[in-house]
Amino acid sequence: MRGKPSRRLSLRVCLALAAAALLLPDPAAAADASWPDLRAELYGQRFLAVSDDVISISAPYRTDNDARTSISVRLAAPDGHMIRGFHLILDENPMPVSAQLVFAQPLTDFEFAATMRVNGPTPVHAVAELENGQLFMAEGFVKTSGTGACAAPPGTDPEEALATLGQMELLIRPRTDTASLVRNLREGQVSDMALDVQISHPSHSGMQMDQISLLYIPMRYVETLDIDLNGAPFVTMTGSISLSENPEVTVSVPSGTRRVRAKLTDTDGTESEVERDLTDY
Secondary structure, rough: OOOOOHHHHHHHHHHHHHHHHHHHOOOHHHHHHHHHHHHHHHHOOOOEOOOEEEOOOOOEEEEEOOOEEEEEEEEEEEOOOOOOEEEEEOOOOOEEEEEEEEEEEOOOOEEEEEEEEEOOEEEEEEEHHHHOEEEEEEEEEEOOOOHHHHHHOOOOEEEEEEEOOOOOEEEEEEEOOOOHHHOOOOOOOOOOEEEEEOOOOOEEEOOOOOOOOOEEOOOOOEEEEEEOOOOOEEEEEEEEOOOOOOOOOEEOOOOOOOOEEEEEEEOOEEEEEEEEEEOOO
16 A cells, blocks of 8 residues: 655645746736737837826726627827827737727727637737827737637628628617726717627638538628718728627717718628618617
8 A cells, every 4th residue: 555645745746836837938928929029010119108098998807708809998189189090909819900990080089899809818909199190009918718719610600691791780879987988088078979880790710610611711801890970981990800700899979979870891892881860869
């Protein structure tokens, strides 16, 4: 009969395991290695200021659904300035620049949210540009349950998805989280309505395999989403394969908005649009 391991041996084993754990790479640190190259490619040597008062990201530290994770960005221009647009970057996704928004006219404040695929643990960056060219940056980190969300099989049958592709629904609602926006927003300048654009689109990444034919499904995603308010252009979003299947995009809009029009164009050239009169809101 074998005896029990000695306390000294158990202690040595514990110390060895602890030392090995210290040698394992930190996932956050390893993933962060992509950011310097992305930053140089996108912004060169330009300075990126950091201020929670100007730009902030809201994202779960650990997502409960890699294929559909809501990430939001909140913006408030410094006194005397306005914002032209911003990038949302998921550093470790196959297409890191996951959404780019450009405003038709610079804005003082804005809120954006979208459901995204997060391919694996990744830093998240948002970079906004002011009208004078100054850049402001915010960063966060999202942990996932695994890796490969961009290659995961579609959640719906591809043929069924094509039948409703491009359909959109516009929902307008009060913004209930105004107090949680970027700190110190100037009184009277906060848009107090939110527009939800619910899009029917499979958002094929080009990395997914048809479970019957075992062939890769061709890439096809929302390339642009143009939103007009009261007959005038408001904002254009350029998408990517990071958008989730059937994505939902939310933007803040001024309380004086009376008519909304959204036009979608995907990478196959399919166009669809929907318009809604808000006079009864």
